[in-house]
Amino acid sequence: MNVYPTKLKEIINTISMFKDQNDRINVLIDYAEKYKEVPVNIAVRPYANEHKVEYCESEAYVWAKKNNDGTIKLYFAVENPQGVSAKALCSILDEGLSGETPESILSVKPDIVLEIFGQSLSMGKNLGLTGIVQMVHRFIKSGR
Amino acid sequence: MSEFINRGYIHHNVLVSTDWLLEHINDENIRIVESNEDALLYPSGHIPGAVQVDWTADLNHPVMRDYLFRDNFEELMKRNGISNDTTVIFYGDKNNWWACYALWIFQLYGHNNVKIMDGGRLKWIKENKPLTKDIPSYEVAEYKAKIRDDSEIRAFRDDVLAHISQGLPLIDVRSPEEFSGQRLHMPDYPNEGALRGGHIPGAANIPWARAINPDDGTFKTAEELKAIYEGEKNLHKDDDIIAYCRIGERSSHTWFVLTYLLGYDNVKNYDGSWTEWGNLVGVPIDK
Numbered sequence: 274m275n276v277y278p279t280k281l282k283e284i285i286n287t288i289s290m291f292k293d294q295n296d297r298i299n300v301l302i303d304y305a306e307k308y309k310e311v312p313v314n315i316a317v318r319p320y321a322n323e324h325k326v327e328y329c330e331s332e333a334y335v336w337a338k339k340n341n342d343g344t345i346k347l348y349f350a351v352e353n354p355q356g357v358s359a360k361a362l363c364s365i366l367d368e369g370l371s372g373e374t375p376e377s378i379l380s381v382k383p384d385i386v387l388e389i390f391g392q393s394l395s396m397g398k399n400l401g402l403t404g405i406v407q408m409v410h411r412f413i414k415s416g417r
Numbered sequence: 418m419s420e421f422i423n424r425g426y427i428h429h430n431v432l433v434s435t436d437w438l439l440e441h442i443n444d445e446n447i448r449i450v451e452s453n454e455d456a457l458l459y460p461s462g463h464i465p466g467a468v469q470v471d472w473t474a475d476l477n478h479p480v481m482r483d484y485l486f487r488d489n490f491e492e493l494m495k496r497n498g499i500s501n502d503t504t505v506i507f508y509g510d511k512n513n514w515w516a517c518y519a520l521w522i523f524q525l526y527g528h529n530n531v532k533i534m535d536g537g538r539l540k541w542i543k544e545n546k547p548l549t550k551d552i553p554s555y556e557v558a559e560y561k562a563k564i565r566d567d568s569e570i571r572a573f574r575d576d577v578l579a580h581i582s583q584g585l586p587l588i589d590v591r592s593p594e595e596f597s598g599q600r601l602h603m604p605d606y607p608n609e610g611a612l613r614g615g616h617i618p619g620a621a622n623i624p625w626a627r628a629i630n631p632d633d634g635t636f637k638t639a640e641e642l643k644a645i646y647e648g649e650k651n652l653h654k655d656d657d658i659i660a661y662c663r664i665g666e667r668s669s670h671t672w673f674v675l676t677y678l679l680g681y682d683n684v685k686n687y688d689g690s691w692t693e694w695g696n697l698v699g700v701p702i703d704k
Binding site: 356 | 473
């Protein structure tokens with residue numbers, strides 16, 4: 274059983290309450306609709322390739338910035354307008370992990386995508402979405 | 418439709434335009450089917466009246482690496498209100514690649530009354546045509562599927578081996594990086610599910626999306642397509658061709674282009690593709 278930071282745990286618990294797949298999908302779409310693109314004071318197009326998530330067909334980009342108190346603020350961009358799942362995940366990661374410490378964020382394993390989206394994810398989709406979480410880890414580990 | 422005749426396609430009736438579909442959205446003898454890679458897309462908004470056919474949940478067999486069986490196909494058709502004489506019009510994301518994949522599978526069961534909406538979701542949305550989150554409900558239809566015939570448009574690994582030995586044309590529709598066996602992955606990051614990188618010996622690399630105008634997702638004209646497949650790669654209308662990619666989804670798009678838009682008579686899709694060939698014991702690869 275994975276242990277998640279409090280806000281992320283609340284989100285996962287909410288999603289898990291919906292046993293019907295259609296209800297779960299609607300919750301995820303709500304998150305996708307709340308997705309906020311990286312602000313221009315952090316990054317502008319064209320986004321640097323080093324922030325691009327490889328294997329993510331939705332052209333997702335990740336930034337992780339350290340706040341003055343040592344916590345992390347995550348930012349995302351999803352360039353494919355049809356990347357609804359990627360937008361949902363980015364929105365959940367921002368809401369659930371921004372404001373947490375690096376150690377706390379690194380404790381969240383990439384397989385969280387299966388808890389969020391269910392076990393029926395296709396291999397390609399799984400690779401792209403777990404790649405977003407891996408990219409968050411990568412930037413936090415590198416201290417950038 | 419004159420625009421598709423003007424583009425020079427051999428089987429121009431296999432396409433409908435976004436404008437035509439908007440006018441015929443309530444026709445009783447058609448069923449609009451959306452098929453996407455992203456399972457959240459359809460519920461986030463779709464063409465009014467469209468049903469969803471999901472490639473993993475609906476078209477794949479749950480435990481075998483194969484497509485759904487005949488009784489499951491009949492059930493799928495019945496519950497979506499599709500009878501044997503219903504015209505099924507597919508559209509979807511990623512320039513209709515999943516739509517072409519679904520269309521190809523429908524044809525394995527002999528449902529040949531199928532069309533693609535040119536431009537797919539991208540064009541429909543760019544034109545600000547209506548979307549809805551309402552899931553339609555249709556009266557259960559009568560449907561009797563033919564016995565699945567894999568011989569005409571589907572290739573298996575033994576067919577590919579025979580193809581290689583006879584020097585017949587193969588098309589690898591993946592990206593140049595996948596074709597060459599390069600890996601573009603992060604440390605500790607899994608690759609795409611094959612043990613080896615490269616391509617099937619003798620295959621020509623023609624990425625599937627070259628058939629598409631990227632701005633609106635529509636198919637290129639027949640002349641433009643011929644310049645790619647015939648001008649650059651010396652393929653011919655009468656060639657016996659096998660197309661493949663990673664799992665057969667992108668190559669079904671190329672199969673559609675060659676079969677319908679250019680009128681090639683003998684094109685098969687190898688759905689085992691690189692996830693089978695790249696892991697298969699005792700078969701050669703090239704890099």
